[in-house]
Amino acid sequence: MSYLNVDEIETALQSLAAEYPGLTELIELPHRTHEGRRVRCLRIGADPQRPGVLLLGGVHAREWVPPDALVSLAADLLEAATRGTGLDYGDHRVPADQVRQVLEGTTLYVVACVNPDGRRHSQTAEPMWRGNRRPHPAGGLCTGVDVNRNFDFLWEHTAKFHPDADVATSADPCDPRQVYRGPAAASEPETRNVVHLLDTRPGIRWHVDVHSFVPVILHNWGSDEHQSTDPEQNFRHPAFDALRGIPGDTAYREYLPAADLEAELALGARMSEAIREVRGDEYPVVPAFGGLYPTSGASDDYAYSRHFSDPSRTRVLGFTIECAHSFQPPWAEAEQVIREVSAGLLALAVAVTGLAGTEDRAAEDRGAPERSAPDRADTGREGPA
16 A cells, blocks of 8 residues: 555545445535646535534645545544444544444544645655645746645734744745745635635534644644633734734733633543554644644634634634654554544544534633724644644
């Protein structure tokens, strides 16, 4: 075996949809990539009205494991559900009743490869390529946007962060770190496809973006350290612009309701424990800001920020799993990492099954940060990938 290429990922998703028509739906997302490719999402679950978990892979082109992990997870889950069996990942076991519980009680939205243009380029030309394949908007020599810096959360990092903050994003298309944020927030088709799912599938309540590398589970926020006592300190409040992103200071910390923090820590712990049982690897659960570095325009913070900007939107808890110890580990090692990711994501799915009622009641008391000015959500982040 070896890593799946873009065509093989597409074929695998189509095959799963054809083999399990009662449990799946293949959703064609509306925005074609710059090279004209379609991106599809595989919906898994017996009842599409059940609460949803959005799973993303392949946002960064050079991170080869995540798309394979999501395809493998989908295949494992559907086969086990059909056969009435459980799943074993090392010493972590998912009993048959929990497999059935996931299929009946949740809906998984699997976008195995968000950025197929980039993956193809990484696999055929430049292995360390990170972004998509957007031509330079001015017709210059530099190509590509970092999709995980393009989401509309604190996207205008030069205005939103402290001048001394080491934010891992750039307005320079030729930045050698390959962290160009794009010409505008959500300018990229890959970004807009993810936004489309969040807009049109209001049942989505949890979001996991799988990346590599550095084994860690990240939760909100990536923009600054969090606090749960002052709702006014939030990403929409212009009084705090140019203060964000300095570790250890007290001038600004991003508001995170205590109930949401508790939920993220509990779910993160479930994922971490399941991963550890596979072969003993430790995936600590940490805030994104402390786990990596200040970020803007990341998918997980964007997903979580949406209900603060517009309370009519569903609250979506955002996670990033950084897996593996390299971008493209040898296949024998990649297979082990795939088992770890599968175990962690299934643990999350089992944990959230049946939470819809309690989540709705908790949301009534949670509230949203103070609105003190017209809002424009813009954030981002990404690991050492």
